Amino acid sequence: MSQRSVRPAVPPCDAERAPAAAEVLLRLRGVGVRRGTPGDLRWLVEDVDLAVRRGEIVCLIGPNGAGKSTLVRVAVGVQAPTVGSVERAPGLTVGYVPQRLAIDRTLPLSVRRFMSLTARHREADVTEALSATGVTHLAGRLLQNLSGGEFQRVLIARALVRRPDLLVLDEPVQGVDFAGEIALYDLIREIRDRLGCGILLVSHDLHIVMAATDTVVCLNRHVCCTGTPQTVAETPAYRDLFGTRAAQALAVYEHHHDHAHDAGGQAVPLARDRQG
Amino acid sequence: MLDDFFLRALLAGLGVALVAGPLGCFIVWRRMAYFGDTMAHSALLGIALAALFEVDLTLGVFAVAAGVALALVVLARSELVPTDSLLGILSHSTLALGLVLIAFMTWLRIDLSGYLFGDILAVNRADLAVIWGGGLAVLGVLAWIWRPLLAGTVNAELAAAEGLHPERARLVFMLLMAGVIATAMKVVGILLITALLIIPAAAARRFAPTPEVMAILAGALGAAAALAGLFASLRFDTPSGPSIVVAALGVFLFSLLLGALRDRLAGLRP
Numbered sequence: 001m002s003q004r005s006v007r008p009a010v011p012p013c014d015a016e017r018a019p020a021a022a023e024v025l026l027r028l029r030g031v032g033v034r035r036g037t038p039g040d041l042r043w044l045v046e047d048v049d050l051a052v053r054r055g056e057i058v059c060l061i062g063p064n065g066a067g068k069s070t071l072v073r074v075a076v077g078v079q080a081p082t083v084g085s086v087e088r089a090p091g092l093t094v095g096y097v098p099q100r101l102a103i104d105r106t107l108p109l110s111v112r113r114f115m116s117l118t119a120r121h122r123e124a125d126v127t128e129a130l131s132a133t134g135v136t137h138l139a140g141r142l143l144q145n146l147s148g149g150e151f152q153r154v155l156i157a158r159a160l161v162r163r164p165d166l167l168v169l170d171e172p173v174q175g176v177d178f179a180g181e182i183a184l185y186d187l188i189r190e191i192r193d194r195l196g197c198g199i200l201l202v203s204h205d206l207h208i209v210m211a212a213t214d215t216v217v218c219l220n221r222h223v224c225c226t227g228t229p230q231t232v233a234e235t236p237a238y239r240d241l242f243g244t245r246a247a248q249a250l251a252v253y254e255h256h257h258d259h260a261h262d263a264g265g266q267a268v269p270l271a272r273d274r275q276g
Numbered sequence: 277m278l279d280d281f282f283l284r285a286l287l288a289g290l291g292v293a294l295v296a297g298p299l300g301c302f303i304v305w306r307r308m309a310y311f312g313d314t315m316a317h318s319a320l321l322g323i324a325l326a327a328l329f330e331v332d333l334t335l336g337v338f339a340v341a342a343g344v345a346l347a348l349v350v351l352a353r354s355e356l357v358p359t360d361s362l363l364g365i366l367s368h369s370t371l372a373l374g375l376v377l378i379a380f381m382t383w384l385r386i387d388l389s390g391y392l393f394g395d396i397l398a399v400n401r402a403d404l405a406v407i408w409g410g411g412l413a414v415l416g417v418l419a420w421i422w423r424p425l426l427a428g429t430v431n432a433e434l435a436a437a438e439g440l441h442p443e444r445a446r447l448v449f450m451l452l453m454a455g456v457i458a459t460a461m462k463v464v465g466i467l468l469i470t471a472l473l474i475i476p477a478a479a480a481r482r483f484a485p486t487p488e489v490m491a492i493l494a495g496a497l498g499a500a501a502a503l504a505g506l507f508a509s510l511r512f513d514t515p516s517g518p519s520i521v522v523a524a525l526g527v528f529l530f531s532l533l534l535g536a537l538r539d540r541l542a543g544l545r546p
Contacts, residue, residue, distance in 0.1 A: 098434050109486075110486065
């Protein structure tokens with residue numbers, strides 16, 4: 001039986017998958033969400049089964065408009081599903097990294113104050129979370145003055161300070177260049193290894209399917225296919241959705257730091273970090 | 277020189293400004309200026325209905341302003357009309373409805389301009405009790421919902437996902453606004469209440485390192501504007517409500533100047 005915080009460290013990278021016996025943190029069964037006026041009802045997502053276990057990285061991918069954000073809203077409990085059930089482990093602490101934060105310029109919110117937005121935290125814990133994502137030096141800065149990569153790291157630090165059992169990240173690499181993207185994925189894997197939390201990661205970007213991912217769920221209003229990154233890449237449904245080329249990119253991207261891929265899947269030199 | 281009526285006016289102005297400042301910060305952060313204006317305009321309908329049903333005026337204004345706020349929330353969710361059009365419709369139709377209703381009640385002797393632009397010099401002891409008692413209650417509740425309200429201002433989904441209730445905080449906040457409108461009406465008048473909410477908050481922005489400091493600073497700047505406006509009103513025999521708003525504008529312009537000066541100095545430093 002795994003204990004809450006003393007889970008043995010998972011070997012780095014893709015050597016091992018989360019054991020199927022690990023505690024289920026979140027389980028969606030037959031979830032569907034319907035929207036619209038009575039004359040014009042449509043399903044945003046339909047009949048979705050999904051589970052996230054402790055220590056597992058689940059990656060939810062799909063094209064724009066596939067219903068990923070709707071599903072995340074259901075998963076974190078912001079939205080009730082029209083049909084189906086959502087089960088959360090008792091006493092589950094969720095850390096949420098939203099896709100966008102539109103903070104009005106008139107709101108003077110420093111990184112340090114932002115860390116205690118939804119609950120009060122000890123100064124030491126805040127510092128620890130900021131250093132875990134490498135942004136301790138930004139503590140005094142205003143959120144509105146951060147770059148895309150800095151902002152994402154602050155968002156992740158804010159979710160970490162809660163010591164979450166389940167970390168939900170909605171498009172965490174938006175507005176981050178490719179080198180920054182790889183660094184962020186490394187960070188996410190590190191977090192899983194150290195905290196042993198479950199991670200639900202959402203992306204419309206195929207490169208997100210990093211090697212450390214345990215389960216890929218491919219969504220296009222319904223679950224097209226699900227499995228390890230390798231099996232999903234070989235599934236016909238995945239190829240139909242993203243094309244053969246994308247399937248190749250998915251298979252290729254395994255934690256390499258010596259090159260990157262452009263939009264067409266061609267290898268290109270690594271982009272230098274814009275912040276220098 | 278401090279006649280009794282003037283002392284009461286000062287106390288009323290201070291009481292309203294100290295509450296309006298912190299509340300106004302949220303109106304600025306959440307971009308609800310037009311929303312606040314609409315609630316304030318509906319106060320005249322509240323006065324008319326209160327007179328019609330012979331209930332307490334403050335109570336009537338509070339009830340109608342709160343009702344309009346809730347109606348706005350529900351109607352905005354239904355997406356029948358764009359929100360800004362909706363605000364425009366409700367804002368002016370409630371004001372017009374109030375005026376028409378008052379005109380119908382020929383037996384009613386009412387000082388319309390006192391309600392529209394404020395009549396702070398007519399504030400009595402009972403009004404003072406309502407302003408300070410209600411004001412303290414509003415500040416108390418605001419402190420109580422501060423965390424979910426602020427978290428919901430940053431991102432409602434984030435707040436809800438982490439166990440807070442931002443929607444509930446937002447509804448409570450609207451009730452607080454209705455309370456402030458009902459009590460501030462006598463001081464600056466229906467048409468000028470929003471100014472007292474927004475201008476001090478906007479002035480405080482450049483000098484506040486945290487949301488909390490900004491709220492306190494907005495209250496202090498509003499209080500300064502209320503005092504300055506009232507003394508000017510006594511000195512130059514100008515209407516008290518508009519004088520307070522003009523003073524607030526002065527405070528805001530001064531804050532712009534001070535901010536620009538500070539930036540210039542920071543630029544000169546090596």
